[in-house]
Amino acid sequence: MTDISEEALKVAQQNVERHLSSIKTEIRLIWTDLLAFADNYTEVWTNHPIILVANLPYIPEQMFTQNAPDNVQKWEPKMAFVGGDDGLIYYRQLLDQMPLAMQSSTTCFFEMMTRQVEILAKEYEKSRHFEEVKTFHFNIRIVKATKII
Known part of the structure; x- marks a missing residue:
């Protein structure tokens, strides 16, 4: 699992320890910006089919400002919700990084608004x-995105 928020990774680590400690598989928590870490794991990306699940911030800035409840705007980290002017800044970054990081067949699952699917x-x-x-x-x-080879 990757996240740009160190605080989110701390919570994820607590959840792994609490709920997944009996699983006999390695779970890596990596502090990074999207796929910036991927060059360190080239052998994984090139030799295996990859499935990426991303729930990145996808709410447009203006929509968040106008429609998010006051308690969300006051107490929740804005970076967890807002994805730039059209809500797609992080999805574009992820899609642009994918060809560099992943040479094998790659399938992604994203959550976003209907209009955003059409734009991407x-x-x-x-x-x-x-x-x-x-x-x-x-x-x-939920959008399934696959690489055209």
């Missing part, structure tokens, strides 16, 4: 295939 699908039409996964929420979508 158009921007990355030559390098990624985007497919919506059915959900019960009318405006939030």
Whole structure:
């Protein structure tokens, strides 16, 4: 698991110790910005199929300012919600880093708003295939993105 927030990683470590201590697999918690760490794990990326699950901040700045409840704006870290003007800054960074980090087949699952899926699908039409996964929420979508080889 990676995160840019050291505080989030501390909570994740507590959860691993509390809930996953009996699992006989290695769980790495890495403080990094998206895939910046990936060059250190080249052997993993090149020899195995990769599935990435990302729930990055995707709320546009103006939407957060106008619609987020006061208690969220006051007490929650803004960086956990806001993804720039259109909410896609971190998803673009992640998609742009992927070809460098991952040479094998890669599948990603993202959470974002419907309109954002359309924007990314158009921007990355030559390098990624985007497919919506059915959900019960009318405006939030789970997106499956695969690398076009």
